[in-house]
Amino acid sequence: MPVQLKVLGSGRLGDSSSPPHQVNTLYPLYQVPATKGAVVKAMRFVNTHTSGVPFTLVQRSSSNPDDKPLIPRDAVLGSGLLLITDEELLLGPNDAIWAKVGKDGDANNASYADKIDFVLSGVERDIT
Amino acid sequence: MAIELKTLSAGLLRTLTTATTVVFQPGGSILYAAPNPADFPAVGATKAALVTKMAFFNRNPVGAAAVTINVYFVRFDASKGGALRPKRRILPVNLSLVSGQVVTDQVPLTLEPGDAILGDTTQINVIDFAINGFERLVV
Numbered sequence: 001m002p003v004q005l006k007v008l009g010s011g012r013l014g015d016s017s018s019p020p021h022q023v024n025t026l027y028p029l030y031q032v033p034a035t036k037g038a039v040v041k042a043m044r045f046v047n048t049h050t051s052g053v054p055f056t057l058v059q060r061s062s063s064n065p066d067d068k069p070l071i072p073r074d075a076v077l078g079s080g081l082l083l084i085t086d087e088e089l090l091l092g093p094n095d096a097i098w099a100k101v102g103k104d105g106d107a108n109n110a111s112y113a114d115k116i117d118f119v120l121s122g123v124e125r126d127i128t
Numbered sequence: 129m130a131i132e133l134k135t136l137s138a139g140l141l142r143t144l145t146t147a148t149t150v151v152f153q154p155g156g157s158i159l160y161a162a163p164n165p166a167d168f169p170a171v172g173a174t175k176a177a178l179v180t181k182m183a184f185f186n187r188n189p190v191g192a193a194a195v196t197i198n199v200y201f202v203r204f205d206a207s208k209g210g211a212l213r214p215k216r217r218i219l220p221v222n223l224s225l226v227s228g229q230v231v232t233d234q235v236p237l238t239l240e241p242g243d244a245i246l247g248d249t250t251q252i253n254v255i256d257f258a259i260n261g262f263e264r265l266v267v
Contacts, residue, residue: 005176005238005264010203010216041236046217080221086235117216119201121178121238 008040008120013055014101014113023109024102026058026067030120031096040089040097040122043070045077049115052076054103057085062094074103077116093127133262136160136177141184141255143248145198145222150248152210157246159199160259164242166206179237179245179261186225188254195251196222197231204242215246225255241266 009030014023021027032038047053054074058067070085077083091097101116102109137160143150150157154168161168162177186195200215218237225231239245249255 004266005178005240007203007238007240007243010201011214012216041238044218044235044237046220048217048221082218082220084235117218119216119218119237121236123238 003123003125006038006122006124008038008122008124009097010119011117012114013045013099013116013118016113023113024100024104024106026056026098026100028060028096029099029118032091032093033124034093035127036093036124037127038091038095038122038124040091040120042084042086042121043097044119045083046117047077047079047081047115048117049112050079051108052078053101053112053115054106055099055101055112055116056103057097057099059089059091060096060098062092067098070097131262131264134260136179136259136261136263138258139256140253141197141247141249141257142252144252145196145248145250147248150211157248159245159247159257161244162239162241163263164204167204167210167242174241174266175263176241176266177239177261177263179239179259180234181260182233182245183230183258184225185230185256186227186254187256188227188251190227192227194224194226195249195254196224197247197249197255198222200246201237202244202246204240204244206242210244218245
């Protein structure tokens with residue numbers, strides 16, 4: 001089965017629309033289908049807020065429940081800035097990338113929803 | 129399955145950042161859209177694309193004021209008109225280019241059929257762009 005070019009995910013972190021995601025709570029941005037493997041080629045994050053926004057990005061493996069950080073925990077992305085992670089990330093069936101905006105005890109958490117645009121690019125392939 | 133290496137698109141940014149009416153079609157605000165007969169172009173094959181490089185060049189003469197650009201990714205959604213589809217930024221907000229400056233982005237960006245790259249600027253017809261990559265038939 002050929003490799004498929006895919007947009008693995010796009011949207012806004014902490015999206016308050018359907019389905020709603022709470023600030024300061026990890027949720028999946030992308031999960032590999034059970035019958036596929038995937039290569040994440042690049043992830044882009046742009047902060048559209050007027051101030052810095054802390055966010056966290058982790059890999060969650062189906063075979064190991066411990067989160068593996070993909071960027072420093074609670075990294076702050078400055079206003080208007082772009083963060084790119086373009087190291088290839090190989091994922092197996094049901095592996096996932098989770099994210100959250102905000103951090104524990106931050107009084108500005110409520111203002112961080114819907115502020116970081118993201119696009120995940122990569123490929124998927126059937127596993128036989 | 130055939131892969132076509134190509135310049136996916138090239139031209140000038142023609143949409144003002146402040147425009148209230150956006151022409152959602154290639155040559156308007158769309159810099160490139162992966163071919164999808166349900167959207168653009170209306171005929172032909174359905175293809176996905178991998179953008180390998182985007183370049184933006186400010187062709188203003190030396191001494192002219194800097195020009196800012198904004199570049200977005202837009203997911204295809206058959207249930208929404210083009211202008212209603214959410215725009216997601218893929219370059220820094222209000223990226224400023226001084227006269228003669230070129231900005232390149234060589235980070236891979238995948239597009240499924242109908243997905244598009246949009247751009248706008250504070251001064252039209254002075255920012256050259258070129259988008260390179262390849263297209264692949266989707267069956």
